[in-house]
Amino acid sequence: MNRAESLPQTQPGVVWRSRLPGSSSLRGWLLPLTLLAVLESVVRIGWIPAYLMPAPSELAITLWELADGPLWTHILASTLRVLAGFAIGASLALILGSLVGLSRRLEAYLDPTFQALRAVPGLAWVPLLLIWLGIDESSKVTLIAIGSFFPVYLNLVAGVRNVDRKLVEVGELCKLSRLATIRRIFVPAAQPYLFTGLRAGLSMAWLCVVAAELLAATEGIGYLLTDGREVSRPDLVLVAIATLAVMGKLSDSLLKALETRALIWRDNYGGDKP
Numbered sequence: 001m002n003r004a005e006s007l008p009q010t011q012p013g014v015v016w017r018s019r020l021p022g023s024s025s026l027r028g029w030l031l032p033l034t035l036l037a038v039l040e041s042v043v044r045i046g047w048i049p050a051y052l053m054p055a056p057s058e059l060a061i062t063l064w065e066l067a068d069g070p071l072w073t074h075i076l077a078s079t080l081r082v083l084a085g086f087a088i089g090a091s092l093a094l095i096l097g098s099l100v101g102l103s104r105r106l107e108a109y110l111d112p113t114f115q116a117l118r119a120v121p122g123l124a125w126v127p128l129l130l131i132w133l134g135i136d137e138s139s140k141v142t143l144i145a146i147g148s149f150f151p152v153y154l155n156l157v158a159g160v161r162n163v164d165r166k167l168v169e170v171g172e173l174c175k176l177s178r179l180a181t182i183r184r185i186f187v188p189a190a191q192p193y194l195f196t197g198l199r200a201g202l203s204m205a206w207l208c209v210v211a212a213e214l215l216a217a218t219e220g221i222g223y224l225l226t227d228g229r230e231v232s233r234p235d236l237v238l239v240a241i242a243t244l245a246v247m248g249k250l251s252d253s254l255l256k257a258l259e260t261r262a263l264i265w266r267d268n269y270g271g272d273k274p
């Protein structure tokens with residue numbers, strides 16, 4: 001048999017993909033770029049009125065104009081509010097979620113109240129917070145903290161409760177102290193759930209900051225949405241929505257990179273190869 005014939009044959013597509021570093025990440029651009037091209041075409045043809053849905057090229061002009069003006073001020077204001085509210089909400093969720101997850105007695109006292117409060121929509125808190133705290137930053141940060149608390153709390157409690165009982169029994173056999181058991185068994189086992197909750201809580205924080213800024217703010221992305229509505233400029237509204245999408249994606253990507261780095265020890269199924 002010819003030696004060349006005995007070698008395994010490689011599919012051309014595999015070789016082509018291997019020569020394109022980062023090609024899998026580029027696939028994420030395919031859908032939005034296609035949608036933008038289709039939207040540009042239908043608006044230019046006249047199937048959609050331009051005063052209702054501006055063409056993406058017009059939105060790019062609006063974005064360029066805002067970038068020379070107040071856009072960065074709005075982004076900075078919303079980002080600072082999100083970071084402050086998320087830090088407070090996630091910290092409280094980390095403490096209370098750990099205590100409830102480790103103690104059935106505390107769960108009996110606290111969890112029913114938390115589950116009832118979780119069912120209250122975020123907008124329902126706005127009037128009460130405005131009465132209690134006024135229209136300054138404290139009411140906005142409090143609303144964001146409330147919204148980001150529950151995803152982190154629920155996922156952390158689930159992570160603690162899903163720790164393998166055999167691991168806890170091994171810790172008892174090794175005569176580990178309570179603190180050592182938490183540090184060496186519960187913390188690593190619950191980390192995947194924690195990061196899932198943190199990413200969900202961060203997403204909820206961006207939703208809540210828009211709700212807060214829509215009602216009482218003089219700067220922020222939510223204020224930009226309100227301004228576009230009041231002056232009947234859909235291009236401003238769409239630019240604000242796109243800015244929210246980009247900021248949410250960037251913050252989630254940073255948290256996902258931290259998750260990947262912190263959980264590098266895991267040997268789990270990562271999905272089929274692209």
